[in-house]
Ligand SMILES: CC(=O)SCCNC(=O)CCNC(=O)[C@H](O)C(C)(C)COP(=O)(O)OP(=O)(O)OC[C@H]1O[C@@H](n2cnc3c(N)ncnc32)[C@H](O)[C@@H]1OP(=O)(O)O
Ligand SMILES: CC(C)C(=O)C(=O)O
């Protein structure tokens with residue numbers, strides 16, 4: 361049971377967050393995020409939906425085996441197959457394993473999607489919770505689309521699932537439809553009309569379709585909810601979920617009117633946000649609260665003057681409290697491993713000795729080209745060098761000639777399954793020529809969905825960071841990233857990164873190929 365003023369933080373970055381288009385993560389990536397979420401000290405992390413695929417099953421299992429202190433949840437529909445599969449993956453976490461089962465309770469979902477009557481939904485929910493409770497006392501039930509559910513029926517379902525053994529009952533705003541006052545009334549209604557409500561924790565799960573997910577979650581907390589479901593950077597289905605960093609920092613900053621506590625170690629917020637962006641390629645907008653690049657920047661003269669006199673004139677929380685620290689040691693080509701490792705740790709990258717060596721070599725190469733290495737450069741090196749997938753296609757060397765006169769031509773040499781292969785191709789521009797050469801060498805037909813290029817830091821010696829989205833044969837959107845001071849090389853790396861992900865997925869799902 362949560363204490364009256366403690367809010368359980370249930371992070372669903374690895375499940376609902378992963379439902380963001382393009383945010384699919386492989387097992388290794390999920391483990392990295394899970395380890396970082398553990399550093400952040402979330403109470404529960406939802407690691408996936410085990411019935412969804414063998415990959416997701418393995419990811420939940422690995423997270424359950426790896427994570428030491430947080431509870432690990434796995435989602436399941438309200439049927440025996442999903443629940444059994446979920447527990448098969450979660451059992452490795454012992455009593456920290458949580459089965460999270462759900463079924464929709466709104467008329468619109470029952471009629472059109474489930475094609476079930478009220479009674480059938482009620483019976484199915486109860487049976488599912490009983491089955492889950494046969495495995496573990498740690499059972500969460502979600503009434504999907506609770507906000508659009510008739511309240512007497514919602515209360516009936518919640519009472520029945522608590523009787524059946526649910527220890528957490530979640531009241532999701534699945535479609536991001538509610539507003540704070542209405543959501544607060546729903547929580548109050550359930551507290552008044554569900555006679556056994558004190559036997560379970562009330563949880564909230566808000567989507568951000570109207571930009572109200574955080575406000576709605578806070579209103580629910582004030583009304584009596586004691587678990588908030590949220591994601592890093594607010595990623596998730598459609599417009600996303602309630603953002604963890606926003607809800608946690610609001611509770612921390614407004615203790616005067618929100619006397620609630622979380623156990624989140626807020627100094628890990630920025631590294632966690634960056635790690636997620638690096639892995640998924642989904643960047644946060646600069647003006648995003650808490651983790652946006654401008655969240656602690658002061659541009660206007662009057663503001664700058666105020667901050668110089670007294671920071672609290674314009675800063676309601678310190679950058680340090682969310683893990684934005686001033687880099688005291690300047691990293692450059694004369695830096696050694698100690699300073700390098702120390703900085704990586706501060707940025708949340710806890711690497712093996714082998715990974716450090718790889719990253720260090722890359723750091724020195726970059727330091728030879730660039731005066732100063734910033735945190736963003738280090739994040740890019742880690743994304744490029746350490747978080748990368750096993751490589752079927754390795755970029756050996758490349759050369760591109762382009763300009764306003766000659767037809768752009770790319771000469772690219774790759775090592776494919778251990779054998780060097782080289783070609784030269786002309787294109788409409790240097791990137792087009794490079795991609796055509798790579799396509800020819802790898803025999804890839806994956807359509808290019810998008811390509812973007814940006815600079816990691818300021819200055820003409822900045823690293824270029826490229827993102828490529830390809831469509832795999834099975835229709836998945838696959839994202840590749842690459843960073844290099846030469847943006848054409850960064851483009852080639854991003855393209856190959858996406859192709860390697862596709863090749864890795866094919867090898868995992870069709871080992872014989
Ligand atoms: C609000 C949410 O975020 S819910 C979570 C959403 N996340 C996902 O869906 C991602 C993972 N999903 C998947 O991989 C697939 O959808 C699977 C494996 C779960 C199911 O795949 P399929 O068997 O091909 O079914 P499909 O997804 O097309 O349809 C869903 C089926 O589940 C049923 N269903 C939906 N929710 C529930 C539920 N909570 N309990 C029981 N059955 C449900 C639907 O009625 C439909 O049944 P039908 O096949 O008899 O018509
Ligand atoms: C599965 C449930 C909790 C969900 O994601 C939703 O209703 O949005």
Ligand SMILES: [Mg+2]
Pocket residue numbers: 376534565567597
């Ligand atoms: Mg959701």
